[in-house]
Amino acid sequence: MAPPPPPPKVTAPDYKNIPHAHRIPSSHREVQRVFSGLSRQSLLNLVQFWLHKTRRAFCRPYLSGDKSDADGDNGAYVPAHSCEEVLEFYAERNKSGHGSKRELLHRILEGDWRHGITMFQLATAEIEYFLLHPHTLQWTAMRLTKTPRDRANFQDMEFTDESQHLPQFHAPTFLANLAKEITPIVKAHYLLLRPKSYPMTILRVYIHDSPYSNEASLAPKKKSSDNATKALFLIWPDGTDFVYPSLLTSLGRHADEGSRKLKEMVIEAIPKAFSRPMGRYQLLPTKFSSKLLSTVLAYRGPGKSNNAGGGFNIFVETSLNQNSLDIIASLGREALDKNKSTKATTRAPGPGRKRKLEDPEVHKRTKRWNTAQSRFGNSAKPDDGKGINRLEVRMDDPFPPVPNSSPRQNQETSGLDRAQAAKRGRKGRPSLLDRTAEEQEQIESSDEDVWIPDVRISFHGSHVFAGLRQLVEIGIVDGEKMPGWMTGEAGVTIGVVKDGRIRRGEVPGF
Amino acid sequence: MATLEALDNEIAELRAQISSLQSHRANLSHILLSTPQLSQRVDQRPVTNESQRRKATKVVKKITNHNCEQTYRSCAGITAYKVQDPDPYAVDSGNILGIRIDVSIQGKFVDAYHVLFNRPDPSNNNVLQIHKHTIPPCIPLELLRNKFMPVAHKEGFEGVEQDLVRFGKFLRRELVSWHLRSVAVDQLRKEAGLPDAKTREKQEMEKYPVGKVLNEWADEESDRDEEEEDWIEDEERNGRQDPLKITDIDANLPVTQISVTWSNGNTAIMKITKDGRVEKGVVRSRNGARVSELGEKVVGRIEGLIERLTA
Numbered sequence: 008m009a010p011p012p013p014p015p016k017v018t019a020p021d022y023k024n025i026p027h028a029h030r031i032p033s034s035h036r037e038v039q040r041v042f043s044g045l046s047r048q049s050l051l052n053l054v055q056f057w058l059h060k061t062r063r064a065f066c067r068p069y070l071s072g073d074k075s076d077a078d079g080d081n082g083a084y085v086p087a088h089s090c091e092e093v094l095e096f097y098a099e100r101n102k103s104g105h106g107s108k109r110e111l112l113h114r115i116l117e118g119d120w121r122h123g124i125t126m127f128q129l130a131t132a133e134i135e136y137f138l139l140h141p142h143t144l145q146w147t148a149m150r151l152t153k154t155p156r157d158r159a160n161f162q163d164m165e166f167t168d169e170s171q172h173l174p175q176f177h178a179p180t181f182l183a184n185l186a187k188e189i190t191p192i193v194k195a196h197y198l199l200l201r202p203k204s205y206p207m208t209i210l211r212v213y214i215h216d217s218p219y220s221n222e223a224s225l226a227p228k229k230k231s232s233d234n235a236t237k238a239l240f241l242i243w244p245d246g247t248d249f250v251y252p253s254l255l256t257s258l259g260r261h262a263d264e265g266s267r268k269l270k271e272m273v274i275e276a277i278p279k280a281f282s283r284p285m286g287r288y289q290l291l292p293t294k295f296s297s298k299l300l301s302t303v304l305a306y307r308g309p310g311k312s313n314n315a316g317g318g319f320n321i322f323v324e325t326s327l328n329q330n331s332l333d334i335i336a337s338l339g340r341e342a343l344d345k346n347k348s349t350k351a352t353t354r355a356p357g358p359g360r361k362r363k364l365e366d367p368e369v370h371k372r373t374k375r376w377n378t379a380q381s382r383f384g385n386s387a388k389p390d391d392g393k394g395i396n397r398l399e400v401r402m403d404d405p406f407p408p409v410p411n412s413s414p415r416q417n418q419e420t421s422g423l424d425r426a427q428a429a430k431r432g433r434k435g436r437p438s439l440l441d442r443t444a445e446e447q448e449q450i451e452s453s454d455e456d457v458w459i460p461d462v463r464i465s466f467h468g469s470h471v472f473a474g475l476r477q478l479v480e481i482g483i484v485d486g487e488k489m490p491g492w493m494t495g496e497a498g499v500t501i502g503v504v505k506d507g508r509i510r511r512g513e514v515p516g517f
Numbered sequence: 518m519a520t521l522e523a524l525d526n527e528i529a530e531l532r533a534q535i536s537s538l539q540s541h542r543a544n545l546s547h548i549l550l551s552t553p554q555l556s557q558r559v560d561q562r563p564v565t566n567e568s569q570r571r572k573a574t575k576v577v578k579k580i581t582n583h584n585c586e587q588t589y590r591s592c593a594g595i596t597a598y599k600v601q602d603p604d605p606y607a608v609d610s611g612n613i614l615g616i617r618i619d620v621s622i623q624g625k626f627v628d629a630y631h632v633l634f635n636r637p638d639p640s641n642n643n644v645l646q647i648h649k650h651t652i653p654p655c656i657p658l659e660l661l662r663n664k665f666m667p668v669a670h671k672e673g674f675e676g677v678e679q680d681l682v683r684f685g686k687f688l689r690r691e692l693v694s695w696h697l698r699s700v701a702v703d704q705l706r707k708e709a710g711l712p713d714a715k716t717r718e719k720q721e722m723e724k725y726p727v728g729k730v731l732n733e734w735a736d737e738e739s740d741r742d743e744e745e746e747d748w749i750e751d752e753e754r755n756g757r758q759d760p761l762k763i764t765d766i767d768a769n770l771p772v773t774q775i776s777v778t779w780s781n782g783n784t785a786i787m788k789i790t791k792d793g794r795v796e797k798g799v800v801r802s803r804n805g806a807r808v809s810e811l812g813e814k815v816v817g818r819i820e821g822l823i824e825r826l827t828a
Contacts, residue, residue: 172657200729201731208731209728310653311651313654314650490605490606491604507606
């Protein structure tokens with residue numbers, strides 16, 4: 008076993024971040040959770056990454072020189088003599104394909120890093136972990152906007168001079184500012200990383216709820232019962248003003264109140280870290296969250312698809328955008344294909360009489376399919392990797408008038424509704440969909456004859472809009488009468504429906 | 518097994534041949550149908566079957582319209598069209614005005630962007646509002662809208678007078694200048710003898726199998742290992758031996774900032790204006806000292822940057 012670091016004599020609270028090189032024991036629950044979820048290849052990649060010359064300072068393996076006499080020779084693995092030796096071993100494993108993932112994992116945790124995993128290693132491993140398992144975190148898209156007072160100045164400015172309409176991101180400055188906000192309250196380890204697979208920057212904040220930033224305080228206390236994950240991820244996609252914090256806990260665990268507060272505090276510090284004198288930022292919700300990173304990048308990302316959801320995505324990428332000088336492409340290959348497919352279907356049914364019987368059904372099906380195509384465009388395909396797992400809406404439209412109902416009855420029911428609402432108000436955490444006092448007043452002051460119950464609809468599934476599209480295609484949902492928000496064109500996962508449309512204006516970035 | 522593979526290959530070959538022939542056929546038929554005075558001839562010459570003639574006239578007319586439209590589109594840069602929103606609850610019964618902005622650079626068509634407007638105000642049919650668009654967020658669409666379009670308030674519309682033409686012009690300028698800047702950066706990379714984007718990506722992958730850590734500095738001086746110092750010295754020695762060269766040129770997505778890295782550890786960060794001029798820049802050596810003689814050289818057009826730096 009590694010020699011425990013000598014307990015520091017003075018444990019005064021300090022104002023430092025947790026450095027990369029501090030170690031936490033390999034048996035720590037977080038280490039076990041993250042490392043056991045990695046694949047063999049990613050373990051090998053990580054070792055390569057850690058032992059690169061520039062990073063050895065904070066990823067130092069256990070070498071034979073570190074052995075102290077008190078240790079004895081109780082390790083399962085013989086310590087290597089140099090970093091090169093360790094690197095060579097794993098490179099050989101990578102080439103030959105020998106050794107299972109379990110074996111490598113054991114060697115990393117019990118052998119080469121038996122004296123503990125550094126914060127840097129844990130951070131890179133956890134980022135690798137969530138890139139491997141994209142479903143484990145729930146991403147909420149938020150937007151950094153200038154505070155309204157500044158916006159007034161902003162409008163007056165000649166916009167051509169204003170080359171920076173997006174917040175400027177400079178890693179060292181940002182981190183220093185963020186740490187200034189956070190460290191007095193809680194110690195944290197920060198890692199900023201640009202992953203190879205996505206155009207974005209990831210910040211991992213490991214929240215260490217302690218006044219000390221020394222190594223000894225990182226080891227878990229025996230009686231500590233908090234099992235919430237301590238890491239918070241924040242993502243900045245390139246060339247946008249969006250931020251995606253991972254608000255919810257990973258792996259379905261419920262965060263206790265304390266750690267939730269700490270995470271909220273970190274998120275609150277983000278706009279402050281971006282702000283400069285005369286340029287204050289605030290973080291606004293954009294009513295979009297999804298478990299899949301690729302979905303968030305499609306709806307709140309750097310590309311063209313942010314404000315062209317649902318059927319409007321034909322404007323993003325199809326024959327509509329073809330080179331107008333390329334005559335064939337601009338004519339549309341689809342037209343060619345359509346000709347072919349209709350020919351095929353008319354020819355397929357075979358003998359005349361049978362065909363006549365089947366025709367209406369076939370016709371209906373193609374009609375439904377065409378309706379779905381016109382409403383959803385090329386979006387909402389089951390395997391497009393742009394699924395949202397939850398869509399919640401509140402209806403603020405009056406209830407359709409029921410025949411044979413007297414106004415009296417209506418009033419009774421609305422009274423009942425209010426009672427129910429009051430009851431609901433007492434229990435549970437307030438929902439984002441709850442009506443504000445202002446909205447409630449507006450509803451009550453409006454025409455007496457209409458009844459607006461508090462109806463909320465929520466859809467769940469692995470890909471909500473693909474499911475709705477399928478329902479249209481098989482004829483359960485009428486594709487022509489279906490409101491637009493059911494196709495995903497509003498681009499929100501939580502919203503209020505008024506006049507059959509998701510109310511906009513509340514969503515920044517229109 | 519070999520025969521199976523051979524058959525598969527043959528099938529694939531045939532498929533490729535079919536598709537190439539199909540596109541060839543489409544091309545030929547298009548050329549034939551676009552022949553000038555074709556519609557006149559179809560109309561005037563006697564034919565045996567009248568319905569066939571009507572069909573032919575229809576096809577010719579369609580192609581002529583299409584040609585006209587595409588020609589206009591490729592010359593005008595901004596074109597407008599009408600769309601019907603399929604949403605039954607859409608504002609203004611789904612009437613949408615779309616504008617399409619074509620971006621072409623160096624004689625090549627690059628991309629098209631769309632902005633769709635609806636008329637939210639039933640009392641005033643002239644007020645337009647952006648409904649959907651495919652403009653990437655690095656283009657300041659919101660600022661342009663604030664400048665040229667009235668903004669919705671609780672009661673009606675307020676703000677500036679609507680000027681759709683200037684809105685379109687300025688938006689197109691933003692889009693084209695963005696594309697021009699990214700092309701210019703690619704050109705810089707080529708001039709500096711750096712590999713193109715694809716091979717660069719591959720190299721990056723090998724160098725950083727996980728990703729590139731941005732705060733990869735030790736938090737405290739004492740944390741700095743001797744080994745690391747050695748490594749830096751090593752690098753410096755190598756740098757002195759090799760002729761000085763540019764090892765990396767990078768730009769952010771909106772191309773408002775370019776960074777250049779040299780083999781001796783110098784780095785430069787430059788600010789780029791929208792019309793592609795290096796406005797200001799700072800060059801620093803590895804230990805953070807400012808290299809002012811290079812810093813003065815960077816200012817100027819983006820195209821001549823490499824020349825200015827290497828001169």
